[in-house]
Amino acid sequence: MTEISRNKLISFGASVTGSQHKRDRRPNEDAWMGGQSKFGTFIAISDGLGSKPNARQGAKMACRAVKDALRYWGNSVDASPTLLLRLIHILWNLYVLPASENDSATTCLFAVISSEGKLVMAQLGDGLVAMRKADGTLHRLNFERTGFSNQTIGLGISRSTQDWQILTLPMLEIGDAILLATDGISEDLQSDRLSDFIAMLLTDFASMPPYQRWQALCRELREFPVPNHLDDKTLAMLWRQS
């Protein structure tokens, strides 16, 4: 559980182990992180590829790599978002050692607001990155899956920053909100209700005390209302409070 409030930027998130991993007595292979520093504020989520032996650590290190990359990138005036992505790859490669990159493969989705107010949303692999403007309009990164369930790319697989989807905007305005979700959630959301879903998260959860909110979110994710849902489930939100 984490809450950050800086310049009225608020973030929170939750992650639960899916029934598949519970049955197999394996840990949650999703991870999330939210953080702030003088260089900016971010949220990140990752989904370790289930077939990989070091997936859990790979996912955790992806969030850490985003956090640490932001420290260097945010300190450099006019550094491009592509440099941020390259930093994430390099740091993640280091952090998963001595395990191999391939054994640690993971998706990586994040949103960063630099100290100058520049917003970067980025996605490598499946899942959901979406921003709802205060007026209800939606901006979504469209990561097109080519195959079927549980087939994706990610850190440890991709060799080019061109595999990322990325969107930069000047700033997050009051009432705007960003949602990140792993495919355990995003694949089962009705796409035409996404804006309303984000609005519901704001109205029903954002105002709760942090611990109570985390508990309530975890309960919703554990009791996910889709028959036979199996995957680990993680979401994170970042919004600018009025």
Place this chain on the structure above:
Amino acid sequence: MSSKFKSFTVPTARMMPVIILADVSGSMTKQGKIAILNRAIASMIQEFKDDNFALADIHVAVISFGKGGAVLHIPLTPASKIQWEDMKAEGTTPMAAAFDLVNQLIEDRDTIPNRSYYPNLILVSDGVPTDDKGKASKNWKESLNKLLTSDRASKAVRFAMGIGEDIDRDVLNAFVANQSTQIPVFAADETNIQRFFRWVTFSVATRSRSADPSQLQQLVDPNTLDLDDIDF
């Protein structure tokens, strides 16, 4: 307590498609092969209907190829809702058209959403592929190549059964080649067509009940397995 997420999520389990490509050329009338094939497919669908343990929602489609080309005999439908109607055997063996049709079906994201598990493709044939005039043809090669290199259809798990002595081994072997788990062609005569479908049913049911239905299980050779002892 009711879920706050309920009105924003889809109400169905993830789909596992099972698509049968059935040769219904005139030669399938010999030795009662078409009758046995009809019975075997109906029995497989019934097994899926009765399977209370499946985590995935099994949908079945049947593409028949014979007189008039390749036809969607049953569109992709939840197994529980299928009322089986027997196929008739007549005409030639336009297998290329069947490959084109299944490719079209799998690439249609409205019919098979991305959240689905890998499709299962089951090819059944007793003869040599022909062109639309009934002449033996290699036109299946181009169509199969398209199927095996397309974005989505290339991810399917492929099974094949050849019935009798007149089968085209090249096409059946090419159909099952290059999969993550080696799946041999099942060689059948008119008496053991049902064994193959029992084996496929077992394979699909196992995967649909698995903690991770997207992972292909290690399969045993259907030519050597005693399928009469398998419990569903």
